[in-house]
Amino acid sequence: MIYAFFYCWVFQLTLVYETSLYLSIIFHSPAQTTSVITHLLPHLYSSFPELPETARTASLLSLLHLLDSGYPSRSRFDDHKATLPSTFLPKSSEQ
Numbered sequence: 001m002i003y004a005f006f007y008c009w010v011f012q013l014t015l016v017y018e019t020s021l022y023l024s025i026i027f028h029s030p031a032q033t034t035s036v037i038t039h040l041l042p043h044l045y046s047s048f049p050e051l052p053e054t055a056r057t058a059s060l061l062s063l064l065h066l067l068d069s070g071y072p073s074r075s076r077f078d079d080h081k082a083t084l085p086s087t088f089l090p091k092s093s094e095q
Contacts, residue, residue, distance in 0.1 A: 010047050017044060018054055025061060030069050037062045042084050051087055059088040 017040040024032035041062050045055045063081060070076040081089075 007048075010044065014040070014044050014048075014052065018058060021058055021061065025065065030065070033062075033065050034069065037065065037080075041080075042088060045088065046085070055088055056090060059084055060090075 017036055021033065021036045021040060024030075024036060040058060045051060045058075063077060066080050067074065067077045
């Protein structure tokens with residue numbers, strides 16, 4: 001019972017943060033985007049037993065945001081990418 005309540009609460013919270021992430025990108029609010037990323041990735045997604053489909057999209061958007069906002073430096077991008085588990089990113093096409 002408690003686990004179901006916790007899972008439902010985390011799911012709702014994730015939806016709120018994902019919506020905030022998408023809206024902050026649409027309305028060009030870099031400060032808001034950065035703020036949302038720190039809460040959403042990877043901590044909130046890691047609490048799910050199975051990775052939600054939207055986690056990869058949010059991961060890619062967060063990396064693109066950090067690459068854009070930190071230009072010409074890639075240090076924030078590299079630091080953030082290092083904190084993301086490999087399951088959060090699409091599989092490499094290189095074999």
